[in-house]
Amino acid sequence: MLKNPFKPTMGMTPPLLVGREDILDEVQFALDNGPGTHERVTVITGPRGIGKTVLLNAIEDLALQRGWVYFSETATKGFLPRLIGSAQAKITELAPKPKRKLTGLSISGAGGLDWENVEHTASPSSLRENLTRLLDLIDETDAKLRQETGLFITLDELHHLQRDEIIELATTVQHLIRESRNIALFMAGIPGSVKPLLGDNAGRNPITFLRRANRVTLGRVDTDFVREGLAVPVQNLGLRWDEDALDEAATACDGYPFMIQLVGQYSFAARQGDTITAASVRAGISRARTKLGQLVHEPALADLSEKDRVFLGFMAEDEEDSAVAEIADRMGVSAQYANNYRRRLIDAEMIEPTQRGRVKFALPYLREYLRENYS
Ligand SMILES: Nc1ncnc2c1ncn2[C@@H]1O[C@H](COP(=O)(O)OP(=O)(O)OP(=O)(O)O)[C@@H](O)[C@H]1O
Ligand SMILES: [Mg+2]
Incomplete structure (x- = not known):
């Protein structure tokens, strides 16, 4: 049986390290x-x-x-x-x-020789x-x-x-x-x-x-690299991606290296014969998202304060990027107050600024995860 080449495990070297x-x-x-x-x-x-x-x-x-x-x-x-x-x-x-000097013969043991180090340097401690x-x-x-x-x-x-x-x-x-x-x-x-x-x-x-x-x-990698990271390990095994399947898979990764391995692994597992089809990819993305939630979103959210999570929850109501002033309204806090959350969440790399006064999620599928789990 062909081994799945992808490695969606934290700390595990991927089959192809791309974009670095x-x-x-x-x-x-x-x-x-x-x-x-x-x-x-x-x-x-x-x-x-x-x-x-x-x-x-x-x-x-x-x-x-x-x-x-x-x-x-x-x-x-x-x-x-x-x-x-x-x-x-x-x-x-x-x-x-170290040079050693013979100091005697011991009778008691197995007739061993007793040695003494001639040069004895104390081993340093700091x-x-x-x-x-x-x-x-x-x-x-x-x-x-x-x-x-x-x-x-x-x-x-x-x-x-x-x-x-x-x-x-x-x-x-x-x-x-x-x-x-x-x-x-x-x-x-x-x-x-x-x-x-x-x-x-x-x-x-x-x-x-x-x-x-x-x-x-370290940030996301460009889509071309993502495609390479998905395509090459499969080609190396003599298998192939359908062109539209590869496009869809690459888009779903959103430049996020862990997703390359997750989407790659589950799409590969769902392949049909020697080919990863669009249907394999759709099944793959869905499983990849569930795993991503467990392994990344959940721990990342656990590191935050309750208030920060509330801010993110309100952001998840938007389809695209969010206006901080609007989030402040939804939270019922002052714009200045909301700005503190904004700062902290940017520092934690949960969100990133897009244009003046607007922010978006920094982790792929965090919006979907919040909608499914925090609303
Ligand atoms: N450049 C890359 N190309 C392809 N796959 C990658 C790349 N970087 C990381 N991966 C894959 O992404 C996953 C996460 O990588 P890694 O464990 O290094 O992340 P991390 O930043 O150390 O995460 P954490 O903060 O949780 O420790 C692994 O499965 C790894 O194989
Ligand atoms: Mg790590």
Whole structure:
């Protein structure tokens, strides 16, 4: 049986990663251009399912191809000690083996020999000491192999709750960059979790470093890329899309990467023989929308305040974009009050401004989801 090529699973690399070439070019530049390149510290933000994690994976591949040492972490509590552990393991792997001296023969055991390390270096404990030691070892290896690599760290699911650990990592990396070390740090998170880390916060200034980092806002991909993302994995299996079916599927994705995988998977499953027809796609879109609701809309709405949800609920009454002043009327609040919601929801990337005073949903099918579940 033919395996379905699409991968509608968070964090799973798609059969074809589309529409991210510009960013990947930027990363290659950052890696190859040496210490001091601004893009070496990058914060990627974007709504759920836009492809942050799989982009980080693709970025790691680039680092790996260049022979860099890389650590991939998720910013859950305790990521810093985990990072230190990874660094220590790598130090042990790269460090020249200590010379040993025979100190005796033990009779009790299996007749083993007792050894004592001649050179005994205490293992460093702070993140900075560990990373410095590791970077020294990487430099030594590079010198031997006549190459220039470095240390690459990715931190996914950036969240202000881990603020203290993130500050320590940022401060450490900042020092190492000032020392012209070959280190790069790529972080990703949803805007609502990242914004508080970047916001002005008098007195907690190591974050300035993050604020000055290169910022990448991940958005939707162009329809041509969507078509490619749907078509190529199917063609590679020797199957095909009907032309109108592919058009319909691509339109339904609305540039949203997660939908490429969902619509692709369910349309593929509903194919007729070797062909994905318009009927397969219609069945596919319907199942894709249900899944999208469970996996994206529901958690995204759960992150918001009740009032923000009410604002979105009133927006869902419109067929196209909404006038903020009208939403204010429907809510029975002042225009100024409604503007606060507008600001917050834009920050959370739930809505985006279209023209003056008007906004639209930033996630595909959120309107339909709200109508079906919140009215
Ligand atoms: N550029 C792309 N081309 C094709 N498919 C993609 C692309 N980016 C992401 N996808 C697919 O979309 C889904 C979501 O991707 P990913 O898990 O990276 O999103 P995310 O932004 O990390 O979401 P979250 O905020 O929930 O962690 C996955 O199934 C992935 O395969
Ligand atoms: Mg992710």
